[in-house]
Every structure is written in C-alpha cells, then in structure tokens.
Amino acid sequence: MSFHRAPFPVLRRYLTLAASRPRGGVCAIIPGPRTFRALINHFGGARPALAALPDLARRGGGSAAPQICSREAAAREIEAAEELGVAFVAIGESDYPQRLQMIDDAPPLLAIRGRRESLQMPAVAVVGSRNASAAGIKLTQMIARDLSEAGFAVASGLARGIDAAAHRASLGNGTIAVLAGGQDRIYPPEHTDLLDEILPAGCALSEMPLGWEPRARDFPRRNRLISGLALGVVIVEAAKRSGSLITARLAAEQGREVFAVPGSPLDPRAEGTNGLIKQGATPVTEAADIIAVLQPILGIAEPAHEIEPDDGARTADGAPEADERAHIVALLSPTPVSLDDLVRLSNSSPRIVRLVLLELELAGRLQRHGGGLVSLL
Amino acid sequence: MSFHRAPFPVLRRYLTLAASRPRGGVCAIIPGPRTFRALINHFGGARPALAALPDLARRGGGSAAPQICSREAAAREIEAAEELGVAFVAIGESDYPQRLQMIDDAPPLLAIRGRRESLQMPAVAVVGSRNASAAGIKLTQMIARDLSEAGFAVASGLARGIDAAAHRASLGNGTIAVLAGGQDRIYPPEHTDLLDEILPAGCALSEMPLGWEPRARDFPRRNRLISGLALGVVIVEAAKRSGSLITARLAAEQGREVFAVPGSPLDPRAEGTNGLIKQGATPVTEAADIIAVLQPILGIAEPAHEIEPDDGARTADGAPEADERAHIVALLSPTPVSLDDLVRLSNSSPRIVRLVLLELELAGRLQRHGGGLVSLL
Numbered sequence: 037m038s039f040h041r042a043p044f045p046v047l048r049r050y051l052t053l054a055a056s057r058p059r060g061g062v063c064a065i066i067p068g069p070r071t072f073r074a075l076i077n078h079f080g081g082a083r084p085a086l087a088a089l090p091d092l093a094r095r096g097g098g099s100a101a102p103q104i105c106s107r108e109a110a111a112r113e114i115e116a117a118e119e120l121g122v123a124f125v126a127i128g129e130s131d132y133p134q135r136l137q138m139i140d141d142a143p144p145l146l147a148i149r150g151r152r153e154s155l156q157m158p159a160v161a162v163v164g165s166r167n168a169s170a171a172g173i174k175l176t177q178m179i180a181r182d183l184s185e186a187g188f189a190v191a192s193g194l195a196r197g198i199d200a201a202a203h204r205a206s207l208g209n210g211t212i213a214v215l216a217g218g219q220d221r222i223y224p225p226e227h228t229d230l231l232d233e234i235l236p237a238g239c240a241l242s243e244m245p246l247g248w249e250p251r252a253r254d255f256p257r258r259n260r261l262i263s264g265l266a267l268g269v270v271i272v273e274a275a276k277r278s279g280s281l282i283t284a285r286l287a288a289e290q291g292r293e294v295f296a297v298p299g300s301p302l303d304p305r306a307e308g309t310n311g312l313i314k315q316g317a318t319p320v321t322e323a324a325d326i327i328a329v330l331q332p333i334l335g336i337a338e339p340a341h342e343i344e345p346d347d348g349a350r351t352a353d354g355a356p357e358a359d360e361r362a363h364i365v366a367l368l369s370p371t372p373v374s375l376d377d378l379v380r381l382s383n384s385s386p387r388i389v390r391l392v393l394l395e396l397e398l399a400g401r402l403q404r405h406g407g408g409l410v411s412l413l
Numbered sequence: 414m415s416f417h418r419a420p421f422p423v424l425r426r427y428l429t430l431a432a433s434r435p436r437g438g439v440c441a442i443i444p445g446p447r448t449f450r451a452l453i454n455h456f457g458g459a460r461p462a463l464a465a466l467p468d469l470a471r472r473g474g475g476s477a478a479p480q481i482c483s484r485e486a487a488a489r490e491i492e493a494a495e496e497l498g499v500a501f502v503a504i505g506e507s508d509y510p511q512r513l514q515m516i517d518d519a520p521p522l523l524a525i526r527g528r529r530e531s532l533q534m535p536a537v538a539v540v541g542s543r544n545a546s547a548a549g550i551k552l553t554q555m556i557a558r559d560l561s562e563a564g565f566a567v568a569s570g571l572a573r574g575i576d577a578a579a580h581r582a583s584l585g586n587g588t589i590a591v592l593a594g595g596q597d598r599i600y601p602p603e604h605t606d607l608l609d610e611i612l613p614a615g616c617a618l619s620e621m622p623l624g625w626e627p628r629a630r631d632f633p634r635r636n637r638l639i640s641g642l643a644l645g646v647v648i649v650e651a652a653k654r655s656g657s658l659i660t661a662r663l664a665a666e667q668g669r670e671v672f673a674v675p676g677s678p679l680d681p682r683a684e685g686t687n688g689l690i691k692q693g694a695t696p697v698t699e700a701a702d703i704i705a706v707l708q709p710i711l712g713i714a715e716p717a718h719e720i721e722p723d724d725g726a727r728t729a730d731g732a733p734e735a736d737e738r739a740h741i742v743a744l745l746s747p748t749p750v751s752l753d754d755l756v757r758l759s760n761s762s763p764r765i766v767r768l769v770l771l772e773l774e775l776a777g778r779l780q781r782h783g784g785g786l787v788s789l790l
Binding site for chain 2: 174175297299301302306307313319321322
C-alpha cells in the first residue's frame with residue numbers, strides 16, 4: 037500500500053490532530069510529519085497506528101504513554117474549523133498542493149481558508165525582511181505584481197515588510213499566506229485585515245491546530261511550507277542570519293529555485309541576498325528574470341517523494357526481540373546515521389529497524405533529520 | 414623562429430612607431446598589433462618587414478604606399494621619451510608585463526613611466542563609472558586598498574570616479590594607470606597630479622606614441638590593456654552600455670576573471686554590474702571575494718599565446734601568383750572568416766594565405782577580428 041494512495045478517514049485526522057497538538061509532558065514524544073508517515077506506512081492506516089501508539093512508546097522506553105487527542109476533541113476542532121471557514125486537506129487528497137506533497141516533511145494535514153483553487157496555480161514565494169526599506173518594498177511590489185500578472189500565485193508569510201508588500205501586490209490573482217500559528221491566531225494581529233483581502237482570490241494555509249499561538253520556533257518550521265509550495269523562492273531584502281535565509285536554505289534543500297535581489301554591499305539589508313548570490317542563487321532585478329527560469333519547468337511534474345513500502349506483513353505484531361532491539365539501539369548515537377546503515381550494521385530487516393526507530397521516537401528518545409537520518413536524543 | 418624569442422633591435426621599434434602613428438591618408442593601412450605580429454613572423458624581423466612593406470601594400474591593391482616613420486623621427490621620439498622618463502618595452506622583452514603578452518592583440522611596444530617592477534606584481538583591474546556615487550567611491554576605496562595590501566597591483570584607467578578612487582587607494586603598494594593617449598597627453602588633464610602620486614610606487618603605461626591625443630575610440634582600445642594586464646577585472650559601478658562593460662567583455666574574451674559589485678536594481682549605476690552578475694560574473698562585496706578566486710591561480714603560468722610558425726622559407730620572395738591571390742581575395746567578403754577556412758577553400762598554403770592577407774591589410778582592404786577572423790573592408 038502506498039501512503040499517497042491511502043484513504044484518509046476521520047480517524048487519521050484524529051491521529052494528525054493529536055500529533056500536531058502536544059500537551060504537557062508528552063510534547064517531546066509527539067510524532068512529526070515523518071513519524072506520522074512512518075506510522076501510517078507501518079500500520080496501514082490511522083486507526084491501527086493510533087491503537088498501537090501507547091504500546092510502541094512503552095517498548096521504546098518512554099516513561100509516559102503518549103497522550104492522544106480524543107475523538108470528541110477532534111470532532112470539536114473540526115466543527116470550530118468549519119465555523120471559521122477552514123477546511124482540512126490531508127496529504128494524498130486532490131486539494132493538497134501538489135508540490136508541497138513532494139517535500140520530505142510535508143504536513144499530513146493542512147488547514148486551509150479562502151479560495152483553495154489558488155493552491156493549484158504555480159506558485160513563487162516572495163519573502164524578505166520585516167524591517168524593509170522603501171526601496172525593498174517598491175521592488176517587492178514590482179516583482180510580485182508582475183509574477184501575479186504572469187499567472188503565478190505569490191506565496192509569503194504574512195509578516196510585516198516584504199511579505200506584506202508581496203501579498204498586497206498580488207491580491208487580485210491569488211496569493212497564499214502561510215501561517216506559523218493556527219488559522220484563528222493570525223500573526224501579526226494587525227494583518228488580519230490584510231488576510232481578509234487575501235481570501236477572496238487567494239488563501240491562508242496552516243499546519244498547526246486551531247488555537248495554536250505561534251512561537252518563535254514555529255516560524256522557521258513554517259518557512260519550509262512557503263518554499264515547499266513554490267517552484268522557487270525570491271528573497272528581496274535579508275540581513276545576515278535572518279529568517280528569510282532559512283527559507284532560502286530550505287528551498288535549496290527541497291530542490292526549489294532560489295532567487296535573490298542584489299543590493300549595495302554597504303546596505304546591511306542586502307548582506308543576506310548578496311551572500312545568497314555569492315552562493316549561487318539566481319540574481320533578480322525584475323520578475324522577468326524569475327519567469328525565464330521557471331517557465332521551462334512549469335509543465336514538468338516533480339518526481340514523487342519516494343515512499344518505501346514496508347516489507348512483510350503490515351501488522352502491529354511481529355515486534356522485534358529484545359536483544360534485536362537492544363542491538364539496534366546500541367548502534368545509535370547523537371551522530372545522525374541513515375536507515376540504510378542501521379539495516380546493514382544490525383542485520384535486521386528494514387521493517388524491524390523502522391519499527392524500533394518508531395518506538396524510540398514515540399518514547400522521545402529519537403530525533404529525525406532530513407535525508408532519512410536519525411540520531412539518539 | 415618563434416616570435417616571442419625574436420630579438421628586438423631598434424629597427425623593430427621603428428616599425429612599431431610607424432605602425433602606431435598613422436598620418437594623413439594612410440591611416441587606414443597602418444597595421445595593428447596582429448598585423449605587426451604577422452609581419453614579424455613572416456619576414457623574421459623588423460628590418461626585412463620594413464623593407465617589404467611598400468611592395469606588399471602595392472600588391473594588395475593599395476593606391477598609396479604606406480608612409481613609414483623615418484629613422485630620424487623614431488630617434489626623435491625615443492629621445493623625447495627618455496626626457497619624459499618614458500622607457501619603451503617591446504613584447505618578448507623581460508620587462509614586458511607577462512600576462513599582457515599573452516593576449517591576442519598585445520601591443521608590440523609599450524611606453525612605460527614610473528616603477529616598472531610594479532608590472533611584475535599580480536594585477537587586478539578595478540574600473541567603473543566616471544559619474545560614481547559616494548557609495549561607489551567608498552566601496553572602490555575599500556576593495557582597492559585591501560587588494561593592494563594583499564599584494565596585488567591595482568590597474569585602472571586614470572578616469573574620474575571609480576578609476577581615480579581605485580588608484581588613490583592603492584598608491585603605496587603600486588598601482589598601474591593605463592592611458593588612452595600618449596604619455597605626454599594625460600586625460601583627464603586634472604589627473605596629472607594623481608599620476609605624479611602614482612609613479613613613485615606604480616607606473617603609467619601606454620601603447621600610443623608620444624603626442625597622441627586620445628580620441629573617443631582610443632578608450633575602448635585601451636581597455637583591453639587594463640584587462641589584459643590583470644588576473645581579473647572588478648567592475649564597481651556601471652550603467653548600461655558603459656565603457657566598463659566593454660572592459661568586462663574584453664576581460665572575459667581574454668580569459669580573465671570578471672568580478673562585479675552588486676547594487677540595488679533601483680540604482681541605474683548598478684544596472685551594468687547586476688547585468689554582469691546575471692551573465693555569470695562573480696559577485697563581490699569585499700576584496701576577500703576577489704582574493705579567494707585569484708589566490709589559487711596566482712602561481713599558475715598562463716599558456717603562452719600560440720604563434721604559428723610559418724611553413725617554408727621566411728623570406729620576402731615566394732610571393733603568390735596573381736591567380737592564386739585573386740582566388741584567395743575572391744573567397745573574402747565583409748563576413749569574417751577564419752584563416753583555416755581560407756586555407757582549406759583556397760588550396761593554398763597557410764604561408765601564402767597569410768601573405769595575401771598581409772598585402773590586403775597593408776593596402777587597407779582587410780579587417781582583422783578577434784579569434785583569427787578576417788573580413789574584407
């Protein structure tokens with residue numbers, strides 16, 4: 037069974053909602069998108085995964101059983117979402133943004149408000165510093181407007197400065213605001229009006245549950261969605277070590293085009309973009325530079341993110357023997373290693389290794405990195 | 414006999430001086446550096462080339478014999494040069510700048526003033542707009558100073574704006590001013606004082622004869638020397654279609670590194686440099702960016718410019734038959750063609766084809782282009 041083709045009954049959404057809404061002490065053991073996919077792949081569906089979760093976490097050595105969102109709580113969230121005009125779209129469903137689906141850590145469930153069709157347009161992310169200069173704002177307007185008129189949806193983060201200018205210049209043809217918090221927790225609050233202007237032709241998108249107040253660390257996490265949605269990311273102004281550079285890095289990792297607007301070396305707001313250009317980002321002075329790069333790849337379907345089908349029976353039983361588990365755990369350290377290496381070194385089957393990793397993760401003892409690497413916490 | 418190893422007696426300098434100083438109606442038939450090389454290669458020295466010149470031009474169909482600088486006039490120029498502290502250095506001599514010698518159209522003779530040793534330093538050209546901004550001047554100072562302190566000679570064109578700032582910031586360790594006119598015709602005149610400050614540690618260099626007032630078209634011609642002297646060319650500020658972009662193009666053709674300082678797309682003085690970066694120039698915000706690229710190639714000798722030895726006897730006789738000449742001429746048109754193609758299509762020997770081309774050139778009927786291409790005027 038391929039994960040992408042899995043049906044998404046409401047129970048799977050419960051699992052997702054549970055996964056996205058950690059509470060109290062179990063925060064560390066809540067599975068992220070990769071774990072979610074591993075669970076679904078291993079158990080063949082949300083219901084058996086949910087059922088197996090407490091036992092898995094216990095076997096992995098966790099002290100507390102993971103707290104799972106109740107059916108009632110999930111139903112309440114779905115109801116509240118409907119009142120707000122928010123629809124949940126799960127990965128694998130036709131409304132799920134196609135390119136976003138291909139990233140390594142695509143969110144299992146998106147909360148979407150507005151005109152969902154705008155997510156089917158080819159998108160370009162336009163981001164930059166909150167503390168933007170007048171010149172930066174002007175350039176953003178020119179670039180976002182021209183991209184929008186050329187048929188691209190402009191994606192950004194609804195932040196002050198460059199982000200807001202990018203949205204404002206592309207309201208008419210569809211612009212996508214990617215939120216770091218829940219759909220009812222707009223940040224910054226003064227951009228609620230801007231969001232209202234975005235929704236008629238565009239949409240707002242979040243992977244976080246309703247009621248989620250965005251924390252500082254949710255913004256970099258959110259940035260992977262901005263780049264993941266898009267064919268390419270344009271950085272207009274960015275100081276050194278700014279959030280926009282995180283988006284650029286994520287975009288590069290995701291195989292997205294990275295564009296940067298050059299600026300004077302004497303302008304600190306151009307340090308980040310000039311640095312990106314030095315590293316190989318495409319320099320951009322007008323939208324035509326972006327369109328020239330993206331037009332040729334517009335029609336090309338991305339390779340589907342590879343899902344390794346589990347070998348053997350996809351059941352909750354077939355748990356590893358204690359010594360097999362101990363052997364695999366002994367191979368792990370704080371240094372990230374690949375699943376392939378673990379399989380080779382342990383002489384266990386990939387299915388067993390994955391299961392042990394799942395157990396460890398649910399017990400809060402494992403960290404997953406990009407590229408299929410894992411390390412012990 | 415290889416051209417590079419040819420001795421350079423004073424007569425060869427006469428030939429050069431003659432070649433560099435067209436007078437009146439013979440302006441069009443004066444050989445340039447490539448013709449000079451072809452003449453020397455064909456006849457084995459300046460004296461036989463000089464002797465053959467009138468006959469060659471006549472056979473090529475020229476109406477007037479090329480006027481040749483007299484021995485007396487050349488002696489007068491050499492004397493005047495000595496009074497001004499100018500030394501003539503011919504290609505192939507040890508004082509001739511090594512990298513400049515390798516370009517396709519290296520001047521046969523350079524007039525040099527100042528500290529000639531500065532021409533043996535690794536050089537970086539720093540050029541840009543005359544109408545420079547304060548930011549451009551400041552950046553130029555920073556970059557030129559740091560390059561100078563890192564042991565590079567800064568080469569530039571003594572122009573207003575970026576050029577002057579580049580020279581001023583590198584006076585102490587040797588900076589090279591490349592002139593478009595003769596050594597006694599400094600342009601702009603108000604930079605005579607700057608030149609005086611350059612000479613103690615650096616030098617001024619010209620391929621033009623004394624007394625030569627620089628014309629508009631001498632500046633682009635001069636620009637090939639600025640880039641040819643250097644390992645790389647840094648363009649600091651440049652509007653569209655500016656002279657600095659010509660230098661950048663020549664640098665690229667000569668296999669030199671091209672560096673450009675980025676600027677805001679809203680700044681017209683950054684249009685040229687941003688355009689260069691889009692075309693692949695290395696973006697530069699500080700001297701370290703340049704040094705990082707040049708350091709690895711510092712010790713590497715450039716491949717010597719290939720001189721094709723003439724086949725057969727290197728004598729003034731062995732002239733082509735009239736129908737052979739007519740056949741070669743018939744193959745020529747205003748569309749540039751290569752020597753190889755002419756040899757192949759004419760069934761004549763390369764030596765004969767070269768000789769016919771020389772005749773045509775001396776008769777003012779041939780134009781030589783880069784890459785060994787020629788066309789009929």
